[in-house]
Amino acid sequence: MIGELNIDGVFIAPLVVWSLVALGVNLVLRRVLMRLGLYRMVWHPALFDTALFVILWAFVAAVSAHVPFLLELVH
Numbered sequence: 001m002i003g004e005l006n007i008d009g010v011f012i013a014p015l016v017v018w019s020l021v022a023l024g025v026n027l028v029l030r031r032v033l034m035r036l037g038l039y040r041m042v043w044h045p046a047l048f049d050t051a052l053f054v055i056l057w058a059f060v061a062a063v064s065a066h067v068p069f070l071l072e073l074v075h
Contacts, residue, residue: 005017014061014064015061018057018060018061018064019057021060022053022056022057022059022060023053025056025060026049026052026053026056029052029056030049030052
């Protein structure tokens with residue numbers, strides 16, 4: 001079982017931490033895609049951004065389950 005992150009007595013669920021990591025990666029990826037002009041090919045940018053965030057969040061959660069170093073940070 002994955003434990004919570006303890007910050008000065010406040011317990012934070014690991015999914016919150018993973019979502020913040022995914023959000024940071026999402027912001028960087030969005031800027032890169034905008035600079036490359038790839039958003040011109042996207043039908044609905046807001047829907048694309050939401051889907052990209054969900055995919056990144058799932059990826060970060062899946063990777064953290066297999067990387068022992070990340071699990072030690074959360075415990």
